[in-house]
Amino acid sequence: MTYAPTVILVDDHDMVRAGVAAQLGDRVQILAEAGDVGDAIEVILDRSPEVVLLDVHLPSGSGADVITGVRAGGGDEIRFLALSVSDAPDDVIAVIRAGARGYVTKSISGDDLADAVVRVAEGDAVFSPRLAGFVIDAFSATLPTPEDPELDLLSPREQEVMRLLARGYAYKEIARRLTISIKTVETHASNVLRKLQVSNRHELTRWAAKRRIV
Amino acid sequence: MTYAPTVILVDDHDMVRAGVAAQLGDRVQILAEAGDVGDAIEVILDRSPEVVLLDVHLPSGSGADVITGVRAGGGDEIRFLALSVSDAPDDVIAVIRAGARGYVTKSISGDDLADAVVRVAEGDAVFSPRLAGFVIDAFSATLPTPEDPELDLLSPREQEVMRLLARGYAYKEIARRLTISIKTVETHASNVLRKLQVSNRHELTRWAAKRRIV
């Protein structure tokens, strides 16, 4: 336990940084702190820490911006651990896509956070228990559709028509895009409405919106 | 400056509480801390602090829930200062409605926070500069409409029709609700589409959704 990795803290709130620093104690060496995207990139490239503890939301951008900026500046060996109050899927995905090696929420204890920093410094990936399953799901499933059983009622062609229908395109426009006759579009549309048990395209739009298809 | 009000901290993140406590130093007396709604209400009623520093978002509810719970339990003289990373209008309104005497974001400095706590203890209302103007606006303006210049193009009757149209109601249904002829509805609808420069009701729906009218 004598190994103390070098760390830079990035968070726009002084109090959060003070709290993190206090809780980490002497288990890490804090080289510097930063409060916005530009400062963070500059000081990270200058000091080359082993790990960057990074808030997801910053006033001048996102944590992902910091990661991409550092990567562009040549800091390829620096590892990032996202530290956020948010466990919103979009936030997690964005920062992981950018290259973070871990994501923990601020509800973690100081000891656990220090453990996480050390493990990330050693090359591990660290996720809060609540997020681990989600991250696995999001990246193992290459299919963007979360397999909706009601969608299986529709044939592939009907699903294409359904998407355009829900977006408000006219039959004529759908026919032009799919290079088929208007009559064919009408047939597909009628089948879609019947299979999904909605009575017109307005209800279909709401149906699709609820499932985030549009 | 020898006056040090009694304070209870409510926040679900240990590190944030540690940071706040460290920054406040000896300018306040911290009686206790709590991490969720139930604990907070209990300990606040038990210890009766002068001020409660309250996070807006808690795992078991909201900061507003804590305030209403304490009020229901008889803690009428206790003053609340909301402390949050969020400056979302809904969050601010909810906690102020519940009875908070101030709202500051966590980007505040430790000294300023201590000042804010003292001022709230003395009966003042304290808001971060960025929020002060907003709070005034939100409560002085009794009109719920944020005065959209494009909406002024529509006559009152046309606005009624527009709302129903954007929600997907059929002409027949709109006519029944407004007790006018279908033909009249059609004319109003046509005027609405022309004035807002959209070509059909689907585009109107998106127009209204963007302005949060629906």
Next chain:
DNA sequence: GCGCCCATCCGGAGGAACCTTGATCGGACC
């Protein structure tokens, strides 16, 4: 092979809903 089901494609007929255009009436304003 042959029948069968189904997805995809296309057409006609018809009613409902949508949207445009033109018209009347009454109140406000000059």
Next chain:
DNA sequence: GGTCCGATCAAGGTTCCTCCGGATGGGCGC
């Protein structure tokens, strides 16, 4: 009295949606 505008309604064309028909081609079981 003339003009403008909002509210009302009607005529008529366009689009939407359903119901009917038919054609083709692929998969599947007998």
